[in-house]
Amino acid sequence: MGKPTGFLEYKRETAKVEAPKDRIKHFNEFRTPLKKEEQQKQGARCMECGVPFCQAGTMIAGMASGCPLHNLVPELNDLVYHGNWEQAYTRLTKTHCFPEFTCRVCPALCEAACTCNLDSQPVSTKENERAIIETAYANGWVTPRIPKVRTGKKVAVVGSGPSGLATAMQLNRRGHQVTVFERKDRIGGLLRYGIPNMKLDKSVIDRRIKLMEEEGVVFKTGVDVGKDITAKELQKDFDRIVLCCGASNPRDIKVPGREANNIFFAVDYLSSITKSLLDSNFKDKNFVSAKGKHVVVIGGGDTGNDCVGTAIRLGAKSVTQLEMMPKAPDERTEMNPWPEWPRICKTDYGQEEAIAVFGHDPRIYQTTVTEFIKDDKGNVQKAKLVKLEPKKDEKTGRMNMVPVEGSETIIEAQLVLIAAGFLGSQKYVTDAFKVDLTPRTNVATKPDQYETSVPGVFTAGDMHRGQSLVVWAIREGRKAAEAVDASLMGYSNL
Numbered sequence: 278m279g280k281p282t283g284f285l286e287y288k289r290e291t292a293k294v295e296a297p298k299d300r301i302k303h304f305n306e307f308r309t310p311l312k313k314e315e316q317q318k319q320g321a322r323c324m325e326c327g328v329p330f331c332q333a334g335t336m337i338a339g340m341a342s343g344c345p346l347h348n349l350v351p352e353l354n355d356l357v358y359h360g361n362w363e364q365a366y367t368r369l370t371k372t373h374c375f376p377e378f379t380c381r382v383c384p385a386l387c388e389a390a391c392t393c394n395l396d397s398q399p400v401s402t403k404e405n406e407r408a409i410i411e412t413a414y415a416n417g418w419v420t421p422r423i424p425k426v427r428t429g430k431k432v433a434v435v436g437s438g439p440s441g442l443a444t445a446m447q448l449n450r451r452g453h454q455v456t457v458f459e460r461k462d463r464i465g466g467l468l469r470y471g472i473p474n475m476k477l478d479k480s481v482i483d484r485r486i487k488l489m490e491e492e493g494v495v496f497k498t499g500v501d502v503g504k505d506i507t508a509k510e511l512q513k514d515f516d517r518i519v520l521c522c523g524a525s526n527p528r529d530i531k532v533p534g535r536e537a538n539n540i541f542f543a544v545d546y547l548s549s550i551t552k553s554l555l556d557s558n559f560k561d562k563n564f565v566s567a568k569g570k571h572v573v574v575i576g577g578g579d580t581g582n583d584c585v586g587t588a589i590r591l592g593a594k595s596v597t598q599l600e601m602m603p604k605a606p607d608e609r610t611e612m613n614p615w616p617e618w619p620r621i622c623k624t625d626y627g628q629e630e631a632i633a634v635f636g637h638d639p640r641i642y643q644t645t646v647t648e649f650i651k652d653d654k655g656n657v658q659k660a661k662l663v664k665l666e667p668k669k670d671e672k673t674g675r676m677n678m679v680p681v682e683g684s685e686t687i688i689e690a691q692l693v694l695i696a697a698g699f700l701g702s703q704k705y706v707t708d709a710f711k712v713d714l715t716p717r718t719n720v721a722t723k724p725d726q727y728e729t730s731v732p733g734v735f736t737a738g739d740m741h742r743g744q745s746l747v748v749w750a751i752r753e754g755r756k757a758a759e760a761v762d763a764s765l766m767g768y769s770n771l
């Protein structure tokens with residue numbers, strides 16, 4: 278333990294965040310990390326607990342607690358405190374493929390599980406992670422790791438999100454020849470075309486892809502597997518296939534008027550904006566505009582929050598975010614003790630921006646849409662809402678949210694964004710490979726395994742786990758790579 282009294286001497290300090298009214302003028306990242314010496318003090322706050330829940334990555338009460346990658350958090354924090362940046366970087370790469378992504382977008386399961394929560398504030402492990410990886414890049418320590426020996430085995434990875442990238446990195450470093458197929462025009466999956474640029478600057482992905490290309494991974498964009506190339510062709514050309522296609526089936530809102538113009542799924546909306554930003558800095562105007570519109574976002578989660586922040590940057594007149602469920606408590610309840618994941622109300626960057634610009638939280642709880650009203654040109658103009666209340670289903674005993682009679686209201690809605698979650702894998706890919714599915718249409722495997730019902734075809738990420746997080750996708754990619762390697766070589770040292 279670096280500094281036994283560190284957690285008593287130093288308060289938690291985190292990056293400087295640009296004021297909401299300033300940051301909405303651009304699409305850049307808006308956090309300025311602490312200076313190195315200040316970050317080192319944050320490392321000193323870690324108590325190197327005997328039982329470090331921060332790195333446990335276990336399920337407690339149905340939710341993950343601690344880092345799913347089992348990052349060596351106490352050791353990393355200690356190395357940060359002592360300024361041993363190079364060793365910290367080496368240690369971090371033992372468990373992690375892409376710290377530069379998680380240090381920007383991870384909800385920091387490590388921090389939620391940190392023992393310091395009990396009496397104070399958690400160690401800033403996520404920002405320590407950022408300091409380690411960015412120091413490593415700045416000092417030229419992140420170099421291509423080209424395998425010395427090639428095995429002659431060929432692996433196809435379908436999908437270039439974080440799970441596909443982690444699979445590809447690991448298998449290539451082991452000496453297998455890896456080709457990643459991506460149907461979009463750019464690599465990255467939802468890192469690229471879901472998560473907005475202000476949360477993850479897309480140059481951070483490009484920097485990593487360049488290194489992976491130098492290591493020998495081949496990337497093929499604009500290839501839709503199951504359409505442009507058949508499963509049979511892929512199975513003939515490659516020894517193993519790993520399906521990492523995400524959970525890209527959005528949940529729809531099936532109410533009268535749904536066919537009106539200007540109602541989009543959140544990811545289609547967000548990706549149109551990032552693509553236009555990357556292609557032409559918005560000069561091509563090839564994106565869904567929110568300018569001067571009353572925007573309604575359906576879904577109170579993180580994707581909905583990204584839609585709120587994006588619509589505000591694009592000049593929305595107002596933004597309303599609808600959430601079916603009641604507001605979560607502001608603090609942990611007795612039923613949700615540490616180190617469980619805290620089920621509390623989080624006000625994220627988009628909501629903060631809405632509060633700064635419009636003077637109130639954009640979220641309306643226990644509310645849903647019952648109808649979209651359009652004008653004579655077919656454009657959505659208004660949304661009919663109804664309040665919901667929890668009611669127990671007598672047959673199943675389950676709590677359902679049911680409409681409150683007489684509670685209907687109508688609000689302006691000239692752009693509607695549906696961020697109501699995802700429903701598993703896409704049928705044309707799973708049909709093409711004839712893999713078995715779970716009842717939730719995720720690709721089925723035995724528990725904690727990655728090979729599908731079709732020998733030689735593996736799966737990882739959201740396509741396997743269901744809609745989740747970047748950190749889980751990376752873990753799945755690493756685990757799937759290990760399974761593929763073992764199936765090719767008879768053992769794996771990954």
Ligand SMILES: Cc1cc2nc3c(=O)[nH]c(=O)nc-3n(C[C@H](O)[C@H](O)[C@H](O)COP(=O)(O)OP(=O)(O)OC[C@H]3O[C@@H](n4cnc5c(N)ncnc54)[C@H](O)[C@@H]3O)c2cc1C
Nearest residue numbers: 436438439440460466467502522523738739745746747750
């Ligand atoms: C708007 C939004 C914001 C999010 N924000 C966060 C966040 O802040 N933090 C966080 O941890 N998580 C976040 N998530 C979740 C996170 O992005 C996902 O859990 C993660 O990206 C899943 O990784 P994946 O590799 O399994 O799939 P994906 O990232 O979905 O990548 C799948 C890739 O496969 C490609 N593909 C699919 N089918 C084919 C095919 N037939 N042929 C070729 N290519 C194909 C797709 O085009 C896509 O590029 C967010 C999700 C969304 C939608």
Ligand code: SF4
Nearest residue numbers: 344379383386387403
């Ligand atoms: S990957 Fe996420 S949970 Fe793991 S240490 Fe980093 S920020 Fe924490």
Ligand code: SF4
Nearest residue numbers: 323324326331391392
């Ligand atoms: S739980 Fe917190 S204080 Fe304990 S080792 Fe982990 S980061 Fe350090």
